[in-house]
Amino acid sequence: MKPLFPTLAAVAALLAVGYTLRPARDAGAFDLAGFGGTPALVNGRIKPLDTVARTALLTLQGRQRVQTLDGRALAPAEWLLDVMLRPALANSYRTFEIVNPDVLSLLSLAPADGDGGKRFSLAQLRPRLAEIDRQARLADDVESAVRTPFQKGIVQLRNAIALYQHLQLTLVANDPHEFLGQLGQLTGLLARPPGTATPAEQILIRELGTAFTTMDQFSSLHPVPPAKGGDPTAWASIGTAWTRALETRRPDPAAADFAALAQAWHAQDAPAFNRAVAAHRARLEADFPAVMTKARVETRFNSAEPFYTSAVLYVAAFLCAVVSWLRWPAALGPLAFRLILIAFALSTAGIVTRMWLESRPPVTNLYSSALFVGWGAVALCLALEAVYRNAIGSVTAGLTGFATLLIAHHLALGGDTLEMMRAVLDSNFWLATHVVTIAVGYSATFLAGFLGLVYVLRGLLTRSLDGATADAINRMMYGVICFATLFSFVGTVLGGIWADQSWGRFWGWDPKENGALLIVIWNAIILHARWAGLVRARGIAALAIFGNVVTAWSWFGVNMLGVGLHSYGFMDSAFWWLIGFAVSQVLVILAAAVPTESWRSFRGIAASGRSGGPGAPAPAS
Structure with a gap:
């Protein structure tokens, strides 16, 4: 049985890895996977809304998981929809991480008031928003390198709240129920001949024009694609798309899709939501097939979390290899080597996927350098273990592989890890x-x-x-x-x-x-x-x-x-x-x-x- 144990255990690990790679399935009636796979231009990169949601959550709270007050787990895309279209509910989610005791004292909060002692909701922060902004402005006048922990914490919180509020301005400008009703009226007005609007309707148009300008000013998310054959980088915000509609009297089809999607989510109408998502995705598939392919792959990549799985395997391999020096070397030594091979293959697939998504070599920023440095060290360890067969290569592979993936995880908390290149680095040859x-x-x-x-x-x-x-x-x-x-x-x-x-x-x-x-x-x-x-x-x-x-x-x-x-x-x-x-x-x-x-x-x-x-x-x- 002993000779079979490493093989059977490795097969079990492969099956577990395969389970993580399965396509995501929606537990409810809403097509959240379809919505999450919808691309948008954000900070110079076209990415799926699933990535937008996950990146925002990592920035806000250091993790991608959200729980409601009743303990129900939310998918990142579902959280994003609630933030944009059901703010009263989303504001109750505890998604703002605050660890500095002086910041908590300023907000009259205690660790016991938060999820895990450190995550709080916007509803809990709302009474002190003005004071947060005032203290952050004072901290802005101090160089970042010499700020106190309180000043760093308050600036980080102010920036997190700003990110959250900007997301809220993506699809609507104020109360979703009121704004979506006004959009419906505007659609009817634009279908009528010019000059037929009543004075009240003219006031509505002016108010909406101001709202659209506000949305465009504060939202960095641009989900409206350009015309087919146009500039592939000319994606627009919802505010810009509706501003153009006021000028041309023709609503953009994508903006209309998002309006229908927003109305359906706000009303929790699953069939209408799914129809709007399907219509928008069908239009994108016809006009931008390459963009949709990358969005699908990136969404699948996000849900698979290959580097997290690799980190778990590296830890398991490290423990097996260390124990093999003391007991059962014939069984645990080969098992550790095989677990390292599986983790290495999974990391390789993850790095190659990132390269394809970016159309870049493997190292473009600190995050990707952590992945690649660990990958290179593990590759050398595998070569050493193949030659010496003494578990030393497996131990060092498990240790360096896990350590570098842990570093990469913390680097990912700063934002999108597939960011646009800095101008001086924009050279695939030298990269x-x-x-x-x-x-x-x-x-x-x-x-x-x-x-x-x-x-x-x-x-x-x-x-x-x-x-x-x-x-x-x-x-x-x-x-x-x-x-x-x-x-x-x-x-x-x-x-x-x-x-x-x-x-x-x-x-x-x-x-x-x-x-x-x-x-x-x-x-x-x-x-x-x-x-x-x-x-x-x-x-x-x-x-x-x-x-x-x-x-x-x-x-x-x-x-x-x-x-x-x-x-x-x-x-x-x-x-x-x-x-x-x-x-x-x-x-x-x-x-x-x-x-x-x-x-x-x-x-x-x-x-x-x-x-x-x-x-x-x-x-x-």
Whole structure:
């Protein structure tokens, strides 16, 4: 039975993965999947409304799940519809995350008043909206890097409320019942000959014109497509579409579809809602088939959540591999390897899907760099495990794979991860050469550091690091560091060439350039120290662990701390996580300085007088 266990468990994991990839099904009578798959232009990118809803929820509350007060779970698309068309109900949903105690005190709220102690509804915030805005305006006058936690929290809350209110202005300008009734009157007026409106009707037209202008001004969501054969980027807001209708006296078909859809959802008329969604999607399928194909794939991608599933598999594989060092290696070792393979394949599919949706190489922003750095490290781990078959590759794959996906998850809280490219980065050639190459260098340098962590912690804390395993890890670290040096150097040179083309100079001592150079120099130091006999296995492990600090600084430090041409804005939370990570690595390096005779794996060897004999790892020089 033991030989069958890894295969059966891997098959079960595959079936579970397949279940997550099934098409989404609507539990109720409304075609929420069809609505969620409807595309719109938002912040320069055409995306399905499902993505709009999920991105907004992540920004507001750090998760995509919404619960009503009675405990019913809402799909993101259903939440978005309620926000736009049933505001009285949506305002009761606890979707605003507030964790700063001073902000809660300002709002006269306590953790017990919120969902999970930190999520609150707009109805709870409404009495203090003016004070929130006043305090946020005061905080705006302070540089973001020196704001207090209260100031950061109040600005974040103000921005979240603004995002929510802008979504509310997508389809209607005020009370949905009143506004939709006025739209119905306007449709009838536009069908009549010009000049036949009564004075009261003229007042209605002027009021609606003002409302349409307000909607266009505040809504960043543009769901009305251009005319067939027109500018593919000229999507319009609902407000703009109805403003044009006032001029041409012909309502836009898409705007009319959304009006019918809105009326049906507000009235909870499922058949009418489904007819409006189907009519709008049929028109888009005929005029913009490529856009609809991408919208369908992205919606399916959102519901599948391949990176979340991969993270779960990486954790399971890591645990199996670690336990295999202690018990049942014949069963758990192969199972861990197969789980890593499944997770790697799923991550690969996710990255390839993102590339197809963006029409870009795999790395375009910090989020995608986290995905790719983890993917590259896991690929190298799989190669190591295929050669050595000692579960070390599986352990490091599970650890690096999960860690980078966790980083990516937190980076996704900032907004759309398939964002439009910055102008200076808008080059598929350099994204596919310099950026990918340097990311592979990051992957390999991190992998060497994690192998160093395995060497030190396994030897220091367990009895499972025998001489053969220590020698294998030593060879792994050396090979990976050589690989990292090559890719880091080539990537840095390619970056200089790109900089010369973009900014007219090959090297300008920009912080990001300095960080890339530090990675090359540090890897070169490790190699030269080994070749010169200055360090052996333990010393290489310690140096490789410090390579984690150097790489993390280059990757996040200069990207997110607000300096240089490659900076994407200060993030204090990232800064403190970076400091914490660096401190943890230094602590392990200090632990590596403990003589190997005191390591649990080698105490018996030392006691028998064979501490320097075959199979014992050599102490660092």
